[in-house]
Amino acid sequence: MSVTTYKWTIERYHRAVEAGIFNDQPIELLHGDLIFMSPEREPHAYYNTEAADYLRHALGARVKIRDAKPITLPNDSEPAPDIAIVKPLGEVYLEHHPYPEDIFWVIEFSQATLSKDLGQKKDIYAQAGIPEYWVVNLKTPQLRVFRDLKNGQYTTELVLTTGTIASLAFPDVSVEVEPLIGRSKIF
Template sequence: MTTTGLHLWTIDDYHRMIEAEILTTEDKVELLEGQILEMSPQQPPHAATTQRTWKYLSRLLANRADIRVQLPVTLPPNSEPEPDIAVVRFDSREYLDGHPTTDDIFLLVEVADRTLNRDCKQKARTYAKAKIADYWVLDVNMRQVYVFREPTDNSYAQEITLDENATLSLVAFPEVEVRVKELFP
């Protein structure tokens, strides 16, 4: 019996596929742990929650961080996801020379209506491996937030779930209070 291996792509491979137009803007994909995965289409609750969260965090973090919506982040050696929200350091060139990397990222947020399992397992593992200190999953259906902190090699040592009546702060900005109910429309 012959078995075949799985070829994992690097970030450089991924960028070459984009430059060669093997992957185009019509391909709704992202690179996670060396695999090119299709991204789920957005339903209105997902889009509305993403928009609301972006506006709310933009107000709270004005003059402290840049808030990027559904744009790539580069997590070497083999991940370039497009989180729904990325709270990153200001860059005077607006990341013209490259996407934000681990050292630039304060918080990543995924909004989940049909992707909760993937976001809490696969994406959490990817972000933990990249040492992302603060990762949130907004569960649109239950109106709660899964908070992942203290990254280890393959997971997070701290995982908590907060309902819409809770408040929390970003690891990078502990003085900023985030009211969970304000993240949801």
């Protein structure tokens, strides 16, 4: 006996969401598979919110910061990263979620989902052409930064526990690492 799984397309997934099939359950579409998202624990929610507020202040009107909102990717994926830093396109987002060309970088905060964030999600973001991907590991406080796309893969990985980092898109804005990973007072 063989098992066949059903692969969702973005279009079918959107129709199912509009029809209310998932009853507002927290799910995301990754490579055509429906993934039920784990509930956030308090540290995850706290650092996610604080970092989003900090980035809003630091980057101002140059970006739109989206917290746990979907982004639409060409590989039958519609993840909801913890933070997506996107172009401020206003009402364009009434028509569609941000596409890869609208996204400066994404950030995931990991407590229970580190292997998925460093594996499947990293691959999906790289294949979609997201220029930069940050993963905050809340268990072993560190920031992993993935950059420099080549052939659908990130070729550079930085692991930081102190200091500052600037995104590729905004080299003039330094982000302190220690508060981001939970090692000092938040911003």
